[in-house]
Amino acid sequence: MWKLLLLLIYAIIPTQAKRLSCYACINLVCYSPHDRIFIDQKLSGQLAVDRNANIIYYHYQDNGKDFTKAFDLTKATSTVIPLNFTFAHAVDQSTGDLYLSGEKGIYKYNPKDNNTELYALKDRTIWHMQFEDKLYYTEFKHKGLFSINNKKTKEITQLSDYQIDDFIIDKHDDIYFMRRSALYVFRNGTKKPELFQDEIYFLTTDKNGEAYFIQPYTRGIYKINYRTNRMIEVGAFKRGLAFKVVFDSDNHIVFYESTNKILYFLSPVLSKCTVTTRGVGRYLRKVVVSRSTRNNGKNRRTHKSNSL
Ligand SMILES: *[C@@H]1O[C@H](CO)[C@@H](O)[C@H](O)[C@H]1NC(C)=O
Numbered sequence: 001m002w003k004l005l006l007l008l009i010y011a012i013i014p015t016q017a018k019r020l021s022c023y024a025c026i027n028l029v030c031y032s033p034h035d036r037i038f039i040d041q042k043l044s045g046q047l048a049v050d051r052n053a054n055i056i057y058y059h060y061q062d063n064g065k066d067f068t069k070a071f072d073l074t075k076a077t078s079t080v081i082p083l084n085f086t087f088a089h090a091v092d093q094s095t096g097d098l099y100l101s102g103e104k105g106i107y108k109y110n111p112k113d114n115n116t117e118l119y120a121l122k123d124r125t126i127w128h129m130q131f132e133d134k135l136y137y138t139e140f141k142h143k144g145l146f147s148i149n150n151k152k153t154k155e156i157t158q159l160s161d162y163q164i165d166d167f168i169i170d171k172h173d174d175i176y177f178m179r180r181s182a183l184y185v186f187r188n189g190t191k192k193p194e195l196f197q198d199e200i201y202f203l204t205t206d207k208n209g210e211a212y213f214i215q216p217y218t219r220g221i222y223k224i225n226y227r228t229n230r231m232i233e234v235g236a237f238k239r240g241l242a243f244k245v246v247f248d249s250d251n252h253i254v255f256y257e258s259t260n261k262i263l264y265f266l267s268p269v270l271s272k273c274t275v276t277t278r279g280v281g282r283y284l285r286k287v288v289v290s291r292s293t294r295n296n297g298k299n300r301r302t303h304k305s306n307s308l
């Protein structure tokens with residue numbers, strides 16, 4: 001009897017708690033943690049997703065040891081990739097092959113054979129990569145953006161004077177990149193890049209190749225409005241500071257929150273949310289407010305989940 005009662009309580013409480021706690025609010029949709037991929041581990045390098053298999057790849061350090069792992073977001077299981085230290089990660093969505101950068105060189109991992117082999121550039125240190133028809137990469141502490149196809153490298157000459165910290169290539173083949181603390185865009189078919197925003201952002205693309213930007217201090221989430229080519233605010237994260245964000249095969253968010261060293265994957269829950277801002281000092285603080293929409297508005301509760 002006791003056990004049954006406890007079971008009932010446990011069955012009810014977490015769902016209610018989940019419904020009320022938005023970790024991110026995007027386009028008025030509240031996202032709550034579906035699960036944690038890991039907690040208390042120091043992630044470094046890029047996150048990459050195989051959007052057909054719904055597998056996320058990442059590297060972290062534990063007790064001074066390096067691990068590169070694959071986490072299956074559907075089955076919630078993880079497996080070790082046979083290459084310990086890796087930094088840049090990019091998936092060719094058409095083959096499922098994962099490209100990884102080691103201390104030096106680019107490696108290629110074939111998930112079917114569970115086999116990693118050196119792919120190219122064995123004496124170079126690679127910084128970031130993205131696969132978009134071909135593999136694009138930047139080199140650590142070097143200027144420029146390069147692509148590599150059939151092991152032949154090619155420089156995008158218009159960007160050869162730019163020290164690129166992070167970059168994405170969107171569905172129009174426009175390249176957005178961070179240089180020092182400003183965001184630039186190099187539009188497909190134009191002659192040179194232009195300054196786009198004078199702030200720091202974390203960059204990512206979603207399942208449809210649309211460009212997203214996360215401002216680490218305000219936790220605001222922005223994207224490109226493809227009619228105006230301008231940046232619009234679409235939501236915010238509730239907590240955390242330095243973000244790494246990727247969209248999975250359902251176009252849901254996986255994000256690493258470095259304050260608490262947790263890699264979460266989020267799913268939308270049945271409640272609406274809004275984002276408000278309050279000016280606090282130099283940075284605007286975003287407040288994610290969630291409204292439960294259960295019972296057709298009966299018992300409507302407003303829950304302010306202000307972090308910090
Ligand atoms: C792949 O290889 C690594 C290292 O040998 C091993 O730890 C891991 O379990 C393997 N994964 C699969 C899916 O077989």
Ligand SMILES: *[C@@H]1O[C@H](CO)[C@@H](O)[C@H](O)[C@H]1NC(C)=O
Pocket residue numbers: 065066084
């Ligand atoms: C990779 O890490 C495993 C587990 O820590 C260790 O046994 C192995 O020797 C490492 N491999 C290399 C090449 O460092």
Ligand SMILES: *[C@@H]1O[C@H](CO)[C@@H](O)[C@H](O)[C@H]1NC(C)=O
Pocket residue numbers: 171172173188189
């Ligand atoms: C990029 O521009 C070229 C010509 O300038 C065009 O053929 C191509 O379709 C564009 N790419 C995308 C993804 O729109």
